[in-house]
Amino acid sequence: MRIWTRRYRYAKDFIYDEHHVDALDGVCDLLNRLSDVPNASLVLGKPLIESGGRTGIDFEDVATTLFLADLDSLEFDGTAEEAICYAFPFLRGRKYVYAYSPSSGFKPGHRLRVAFEVEPTDLTVMQIYAEQWNADLCRRLGFNRNFIDHGIYKAAGFVFTSRPKLKGLTDPHPVRAFVADGIDGPVALPKLPNMVEVDAGSMVSVGTMPTLRWDPNNRHSNSVFPFMVGFKTAFPDSTYLECWTALKAEYDRLCVSAKDQSEFGERYVQARYQKITGAKRKRKAFPTIRNELPLNAAEKMLSDEIKKFVEAREPGVKVIEAEAGIGKTYSALYWLGVETRYTEQTGVATFQTDLYVPNHNLSAQIEAEARSHGMTAYTELGRGQQLNGRPVCTKHEAISKVQGIVSETRKTFCGNDMVQCSDRPGCIWWDLHDKSLSHDLRIRTHAHLPL
Incomplete structure (x- = not known):
């Protein structure tokens, strides 16, 4: 060998x-x-x-x-x-x-x-x-x-x-x-189905802004470099400065720490961007079988699936993969609104829903859509965001560094039986959290997902 x-x-x-x-x-x-x-x-x-x-x-x-x-x-x-x-x-x-x-x-x-x-x-x-x-x-x-x-x-x-x-x-x-020591020779691995060769790089169309998927454990290979490749693919004639401007906006959106922004900042992009061609790697993957439907049939199928899941009123997970613009959010809000009104009329129980979104760019639109379906809605901002020029949480940078390491950040940073955060009285984050509990629909980012 x-x-x-x-x-x-x-x-x-x-x-x-x-x-x-x-x-x-x-x-x-x-x-x-x-x-x-x-x-x-x-x-x-x-x-x-x-x-x-x-x-x-x-x-x-x-x-x-x-x-x-x-x-x-x-x-x-x-x-x-x-x-x-x-x-x-x-x-x-x-x-x-x-x-x-x-x-x-x-x-x-x-x-x-x-x-x-x-x-x-x-x-x-x-x-x-x-x-x-x-x-x-x-x-x-x-x-x-x-x-x-x-x-x-x-x-x-x-x-x-x-x-x-x-x-x-x-x-x-x-x-x-x-x-x-043990039996010598090749280990028998299970046979995989036949695969096809596909592009493994950033799937970014020309003119479409790529999204930074920040991985603090692999900041170059899994985060910044794929973003630069995606930007170069989307904007072939772009300069490093244009790429850096877009990357900085993503840093701000995701509340990336000042230290990481400094290490992977403008000079970092300038030194590497001119060498990026936007080429995509080839790799093998299992072929995807697509049973395509007309748009109206797909919209009805999507609506029916969400309706059945909501009406079941049982804990569970429903995974739906559908093209953008087919109406996933609309159908979810429509049937959640129906269920919310039903429980209010019958007095059976309080029906509350958490809606998780990639970011809060469309939260105001989702709130308005939810209200049109008879639900009260509230956006719960993340700790690293700002409200009226003030940080939602004064300790958001420290908390972001130990996320996933400390099991309960609320007890560690906000307060417990031994000590309480000095900024707890009047804390914006807690105020937003408490207010969100009184609404039918709470809008949160993916960072809150308990999965």
């Missing part, structure tokens, strides 16, 4: 090396050697150049017999091998290689690279398997998180292999890579 590595000479200049190993024992030896090379890492895909930069167009996605998985932050009470077999049950009794990641022993949870043999498989298929394994692991653990990193499987993706550079500390893993 072949493994490619990269070494950097300075910031954007890499040297690519090809290594031939006979079996998993050779993979283990290579990983241990690479652990002592601070400027080297594994690279996914076959380099088409011997040295230079690192972009997708400089690599080819070739099928390989070595599957590399990145297990990150898995809180599991057991040894590394036990944690691996819990995350990847199909590896029980099989031979595989595992190596401790640079942060293992310093950050919580098991942090491991896992390598095992498979039949020749390309990166697209590997990504699909990794997504499925991560979804299964999340179901078993009871919450969602990228325990198995499925974002690495792209041509030019890389995996760090070096041990950390420590000053005055002992390396918790003097030997980084090990072989787990």
Whole structure:
């Protein structure tokens, strides 16, 4: 089997090396050697150049017999091998290689690279398997998180292999890579249906402003860079300054912290934008079967589905995927209005609804539409937004940094049995929250979704 590595000479200049190993024992030896090379890492895909930069167009996605998985932050009470077999049950009794990641022993949870043999498989298929394994692991653990990193499987993706550079500390893993004994040979993976090749980049039409999907854990690859690619695709003749203006507006809309805006600001965009061509990656995907309907038939089907769900009056989840402009919001408000009026007339119960929207750009329009259907409506602004020039929450920046880490931000920041926020009296956020509870319809952003 072949493994490619990269070494950097300075910031954007890499040297690519090809290594031939006979079996998993050779993979283990290579990983241990690479652990002592601070400027080297594994690279996914076959380099088409011997040295230079690192972009997708400089690599080819070739099928390989070595599957590399990145297990990150898995809180599991057991040894590394036990944690691996819990995350990847199909590896029980099989031979595989595992190596401790640079942060293992310093950050919580098991942090491991896992390598095992498979039949020749390309990166697209590997990504699909990794997504499925991560979804299964999340179901078993009871919450969602990228325990198995499925974002690495792209041509030019890389995996760090070096041990950390420590000053005055002992390396918790003097030997980084090990072989787990078991049955040798390729692991049998379930066969996937036939796939088709599709564009994997930003699906942005010319002249359509892209949306920034902010990921604080991966600000470049998952957030800013896709936005710049999308902007370049939508506005091929645009300048970096036009892109930065649009990006700054998205930062303000999403209340991105001042620190992140500074790190990924105008100079960051200026240095990279001129090199972006707007080209889209190709990848494989399962074909989508579309049973298209005339617009009037689709509108009636949509309305009927929402009506049945609302009238059921039972807890549940209804997922409806439909084209923009077909009337999803109108139908939802119409039937929610019918149900609200019914409960008021019969005195059965109080019927209240939360409506989650991507942002509050159309909240005023939704409020007016709800009132036309007989509902009182109220928009609950997020902590990072402003009302009459004042921040809704004075501690919104601190709260945004620990969102998802602190389980109950209200108790931690607003008040509990021990202490109360000094700005709690007269707090705009709490005032908006309390007022929203007295209305039939509460409009909130996706950030509030309890899913």
